[in-house]
Amino acid sequence: MTIVIKGGSIVGANGITSADVLVENDVIVKVGKNLTGDTTLDASGCHIFPGFVDLHAHLREPGREDTETIETASRAGAKGGYTALIAMPNTNPAHDSVTVIEFVREQGRKAGLLDVFPSGCITMGRQGEALAPLAELSAAGVRIFTDDGSGVQDPVLMGRAMQYAKSLGVTMAQHCEVSALTQGAVMNECGCSSDMGVPGWPAIAEEMMVQRDIEMSRITGASVHFLHLSTARSVDLVRDAKAQGLNVTAEVTPHHLSLTQELLTTFDPVYKVNPPLRSMKDIQALKVGLLDGTIDAVATDHAPHARRDKELTLDQAPPGMIGLETALGVVLSAVDLDPVQIAAVMSRNPARIAQITEQHGHNISVGDIAHLCVVDLDALWQVDPSKMASKSRNTPFVGRQLRGMVRSTMYRGQITVQDGVAQK
Amino acid sequence: MKHLRSISEIGAEGLLRILNLTESMAEINTRSVPKVPALRGKTVVSLFFEDSTRTRLSFETAAKRLSAETMNFSISTSSVNKGESLRDTIETITDMGVDAFVVRHKSVGVPWQISQWTNASIINAGDGAHQHPTQALVDCFTVREALGSQDLSGLNLTIVGDIKHSRVARSNIQAFCLLGANITLVAPPTLLPLNIEHWPVKVSNDLDAVLASTNVLYMLRLQSERMAQGLVPSLHEYSTRYGLDERRVAALQSSAVVMHPGPMNRGVEMLIDPSDIPNSLIHRQVTNGVSVRMAVLFDLLSAEEM
Ligand SMILES: [Zn+2]
Ligand SMILES: [Zn+2]
Numbered sequence: 001m002t003i004v005i006k007g008g009s010i011v012g013a014n015g016i017t018s019a020d021v022l023v024e025n026d027v028i029v030k031v032g033k034n035l036t037g038d039t040t041l042d043a044s045g046c047h048i049f050p051g052f053v054d055l056h057a058h059l060r061e062p063g064r065e066d067t068e069t070i071e072t073a074s075r076a077g078a079k080g081g082y083t084a085l086i087a088m089p090n091t092n093p094a095h096d097s098v099t100v101i102e103f104v105r106e107q108g109r110k111a112g113l114l115d116v117f118p119s120g121c122i123t124m125g126r127q128g129e130a131l132a133p134l135a136e137l138s139a140a141g142v143r144i145f146t147d148d149g150s151g152v153q154d155p156v157l158m159g160r161a162m163q164y165a166k167s168l169g170v171t172m173a174q175h176c177e178v179s180a181l182t183q184g185a186v187m188n189e190c191g192c193s194s195d196m197g198v199p200g201w202p203a204i205a206e207e208m209m210v211q212r213d214i215e216m217s218r219i220t221g222a223s224v225h226f227l228h229l230s231t232a233r234s235v236d237l238v239r240d241a242k243a244q245g246l247n248v249t250a251e252v253t254p255h256h257l258s259l260t261q262e263l264l265t266t267f268d269p270v271y272k273v274n275p276p277l278r279s280m281k282d283i284q285a286l287k288v289g290l291l292d293g294t295i296d297a298v299a300t301d302h303a304p305h306a307r308r309d310k311e312l313t314l315d316q317a318p319p320g321m322i323g324l325e326t327a328l329g330v331v332l333s334a335v336d337l338d339p340v341q342i343a344a345v346m347s348r349n350p351a352r353i354a355q356i357t358e359q360h361g362h363n364i365s366v367g368d369i370a371h372l373c374v375v376d377l378d379a380l381w382q383v384d385p386s387k388m389a390s391k392s393r394n395t396p397f398v399g400r401q402l403r404g405m406v407r408s409t410m411y412r413g414q415i416t417v418q419d420g421v422a423q424k
Numbered sequence: 425m426k427h428l429r430s431i432s433e434i435g436a437e438g439l440l441r442i443l444n445l446t447e448s449m450a451e452i453n454t455r456s457v458p459k460v461p462a463l464r465g466k467t468v469v470s471l472f473f474e475d476s477t478r479t480r481l482s483f484e485t486a487a488k489r490l491s492a493e494t495m496n497f498s499i500s501t502s503s504v505n506k507g508e509s510l511r512d513t514i515e516t517i518t519d520m521g522v523d524a525f526v527v528r529h530k531s532v533g534v535p536w537q538i539s540q541w542t543n544a545s546i547i548n549a550g551d552g553a554h555q556h557p558t559q560a561l562v563d564c565f566t567v568r569e570a571l572g573s574q575d576l577s578g579l580n581l582t583i584v585g586d587i588k589h590s591r592v593a594r595s596n597i598q599a600f601c602l603l604g605a606n607i608t609l610v611a612p613p614t615l616l617p618l619n620i621e622h623w624p625v626k627v628s629n630d631l632d633a634v635l636a637s638t639n640v641l642y643m644l645r646l647q648s649e650r651m652a653q654g655l656v657p658s659l660h661e662y663s664t665r666y667g668l669d670e671r672r673v674a675a676l677q678s679s680a681v682v683m684h685p686g687p688m689n690r691g692v693e694m695l696i697d698p699s700d701i702p703n704s705l706i707h708r709q710v711t712n713g714v715s716v717r718m719a720v721l722f723d724l725l726s727a728e729e730m
Contacts, residue, residue: 186532189618189619190619191619191620191621191622193619194617194618194619194620195594196532196533196554197532197552197553197554197555197588197589197590197591197594197617198532198552198553198554200618266536267532267533267534267536267537268537308511311510311511311537312510313510313529313531313532313533313534313537314531314532314533314537315531315532315552316531
């Protein structure tokens with residue numbers, strides 16, 4: 001059984017070539033002109049990318065299957081062009097045992113829509129008190145460790161985690177937030193938070209931890225990944241650290257590239273997210289950072305929440321927004337990226353950070369596993385929550401017109417999405 | 425005007441209209457039977473998630489004097505399961521037929537959230553540290569009454585105390601600014617909000633330096649929990665630097681007036697008995713509360729038919 005993807009422009013690491021791609025079973029077997037196969041997937045007018053890789057998705061299973069399951073998140077991911085997701089550890093129970101890691105991976109396999117790679121907790125139950133069994137989890141295949149949802153506050157504990165990370169060759173991914181500085185915070189500390197009389201989440205609460213972990217990476221040599229950078233100063237810190245040759249990487253979310261703190265003045269908890277939406281100045285710095293390579297990847301921080309939870313008061317509603325199905329469109333509408341840059345920040349760099357380059361983030365050449373997505377970069381479309389595959393609807397982009405649409409996604413040689421519609 | 429959730433949403437026009445309407449309501453309140461049928465058939469629900477008998481009674485009295493039906497739901501936030509049923513509560517009461525909700529909640533923004541779930545008018549009776557617009561209307565009316573002038577332009581208003589956590593301050597800054605007053609905020613640096621360069625105010629940490637030029641001295645309540653939070657080193661230091669005592673009253677111009685939204689924290693921000701302050705408006709603030717709230721209810725609820 002062969003499928004030929006016809007008429008598209010292939011986005012390789014170094015440039016774009018117009019060619020057809022022939023896939024047999026789950027492997028790319030031929031790249032060239034005028035190929036034929038048993039089935040044809042039309043890609044005319046579109047670009048063919050290596051399947052996207054999301055470094056940061058909250059899948060909510062186990063624990064909150066009412067808001068998302070690994071299957072529904074996988075389908076949402078496929079619609080967004082993703083063929084791999086890194087599952088965040090703040091489930092219930094958390095990803096601090098091999099049992100949970102294997103459960104998550106197995107649920108991903110059962111859904112069969114993309115590869116689910118569970119992250120592991122840095123500390124037991126994400127409590128920040130005792131190290132999780134890092135070596136054991138690493139032996140079970142975990143390559144990224146994080147307590148996301150919160151940052152590891154104790155520098156002694158974090159230092160030890162980094163020593164482990166160095167010896168195991170895994171990455172520590174930090175949610176940078178000095179929690180003593182963000183008590184009760186609902187939004188960025190700014191003029192708006194003062195107008196509204198709400199406690200602010202100051203930029204320094206992120207930057208202090210970015211700085212701390214840069215220094216710890218310097219001492220231990222461990223590789224550190226900074227989740228969802230949100231401030232201009234954080235971008236500068238990471239840029240300097242990279243210039244010094246330190247082993248650090250960083251991601252930015254679509255919403256931090258496109259939405260500002262002023263939206264919170266509507267009091268709508270859909271805009272509450274952690275770290276919070278910041279200023280236009282921060283957005284500009286994040287865009288510059290993404291374009292100059294300081295920020296390696298776009299990651300969604302897809303965070304489904306039940307409608308009832310997002311109808312709580314602003315101070316009580318949980319932070320987070322869904323993002324898998326809108327990521328590409330939001331990013332392309334906000335930042336002027338060329339196709340090679342898109343492939344880098346959406347697929348190749350995150351695959352490298354997640355250490356999954358054997359199967360993901362490839363160059364679309366013969367022998368690669370057929371993880372691909374077909375994107376119409378110029379198509380305009382409107383965000384319609386009723387058409388979303390995610391079980392939750394907490395998107396701040398309702399009704400927005402976005403540029404750049406995922407037409408089709410191929411996972412292990414199987415078409416999971418065609419013409420924007422999930423195939424299973 | 426559909427809602428009164430903040431001063432800024434009604435603007436100068438709405439503010440002046442309500443202040444003028446309050447004059448007529450004050451006249452009704454001097455009658456032997458202070459009751460008119462203006463809002464007969466209307467239903468006003470007071471929905472207090474945070475205790476404030478004084479504000480609630482002021483609204484309920486106002487509604488009754490306009491012949492509106494009143495319903496009272498006092499819901500302690502602890503009994504509401506994490507605020508989970510807020511929408512259900514609103515929708516259920518709305519189905520019973522409601523024209524206005526008077527809402528007090530400790531969380532900022534609740535009056536705006538609620539207005540998505542009901543067609544009734546929303547009156548904000550205090551949301552967290554954000555807004556308390558009827559208090560600001562009371563205060564503006566009281567100052568106009570005391571000065572015998574509708575024009576407050578050029579008036580020097582000094583607000584002293586915990587600005588950072590004060591909804592009264594936020595509403596009064598908006599209101600007095602619309603009326604043309606010059607506003608100075610006086611507080612220790614930790615009780616001033618950050619990033620307020622865009623506020624139309626001057627800021628000072630030194631109360632004694634501004635007393636001589638003050639026409640209206642507005643004292644805010646300092647809650648003792650601010651000390652527990654480490655925002656002030658001690659209540660003693662606070663009251664020494666920012667409390668109103670005889671010496672400071674004497675330093676005011678003889679025509680200057682003193683206000684406080686209540687309840688007072690004696691021995692903290694008030695070191696003198698209010699009855700010993702020659703130009704205290706504190707009692708007038710309480711008295712005028714009912715007239716102002718009558719004006720607000722009348723303005724919101726009779727508008728549709730006019
Ligand atoms: Zn996070
Ligand atoms: Zn996250």
